[in-house]
Amino acid sequence: MLTVTDRPVTEGAAATGEVSPEALLRRCVHCGFCLATCPTYRLLGEENDSPRGRLDLMAQFLDGGPSGPEALRHLDRCLECRACETTCPSGVAYHRVLAQVRPRLAVRHPRPLHRRLLRCLLGRLLPWPERTAALLDLAGHFAFLLPGGLRRRLPPRRLLPRRPPPAAPDLLVLGGCIQSVTHPQTNRDLATLLAAGGWSLEELEHPACCGALNAHLDQRPLAEDHMKAWIRTWEQRSRAVGRPLGILAVASGCALHLREYGDYFATDPAWGARARAFAAAVRDPAELVTPDQVRGLARHSPWRRLVFHVPCTLAHGLGTGERVRALLEAAGFTLLPDPDPWRCCGAAGAWSLLHPRLARRLLEARLARLPLAEADAIVTANLGCQLQLASGTDLPVVHWVELLGAAQVRGAAQGTSAGRRSR
DSSP states (O other), rough: OOOOOOOOOOOTTTSSSSOOOOHHHOOOOOOOOOGGGGGHHHHHOOGGHHHHHHHHHHHHTTTOOOOOOHHHHHHTOOOOHHHHHHHOTTTOHHHHHHHHHHHHHHHHHHHHHHHHHHHHHHHTTTTTTHHHHHHHHHHHHHHGOOHHHHHHHOOOOOOOOOOOOOOOOOOOEETTHHHHHHTHHHHHHHHHHHHHTOOOEEEESSSSSHHHHHHHOHHHHHHHHHHHHHHHHHHHHHHTTTTTOOEEOOSSSHHHHHHHHHHHHTTTHHHHHHHHHHTTEOGGGGGGGGGHHHHTGGGGGGOOEEEEOOOHHHIIIIIOHHHHHHHHHHHTOEEEESSOTOOOOTTTTHHHHHHHHHHHHHHHHHHHTSSSHHHHHHHESSSSHHHHHHHHSOOOOEEEEHHHHOOOHHHHHHHHHHHHHHH
């Protein structure tokens, strides 16, 4: 029987999740290395739309200096891509400072009413699959009334029959609040890939998301409700099979959030240890699929030449981008060079819906530098990036799990057909 050994919580999780923002801010030496990779600074060229500038704004607020709605507007423009943390020589945990300070600033200087209503609407609709499905159905009926950019972003709704779960799974995978509506096949393809390595997978269907969307919208109470629900679900399923089960999410943004559950409950005596145990059980699918399992699968795919878009959450959070690249190369795909792999596509969870014009400019800048004319498809590892990229190109945009899983199914089917013909 395969088991999942405990892995350590991501560096800093739980230990620094509730360190004071003042202490985190003191690490910044204002070197400016972060400017080169910040999407909004490179797009807008304004210091206050850079990590260094935003840290200064937050420091002024914490010191009791002048602050106002303009400061919050600059903080809201941050995509939380964490590229600045990758390039920071001082190890400033920028996203932790932002998560603690921005909600406090929003209390002192509330956002405009239309902004608050939009954030509330997104936080109350998108995390629930049934509500997302109803919203997509409604938008589909009235698509002719929508602006062209928004109309192109509407993903199709897909339905798949539910499959019975294995009696004793090794791993649990989240259905995903939006993914379960727009790309339910991805988890099926993941189950196919993992089965080749001897892993059995159970997809957990839950009426809400992992909490990432609400956390990014600074709706912490709602986010924590979702997180507690998932922790309880994992504990119940683990008790049922008599061992801790591994946890997966195919969207890298969700996987990163799951790994940081311990941060959110670092000082909570009732939930801290439970959240850390949950986070320690989270895996990225690329950590479980081996190159030998996928070797040669490219010959069963309609696409051979690929552009690999590495999501920010994969590159700067999970750190498994090179693992995915190794799997694609082992499968036999040709990965075309990406001259600017650090560029963000502008998805960033709900950010693209809150800042559609900026998101469109980031997307156009991202696509303009990719060798799309030579590619058969774009492959990525995050649902938000998948939807965002698909809205700006006619090329197929697929998750790497979908790509390899579908190729494995085709290969098995072709092998079966060949065997029948030989008889």
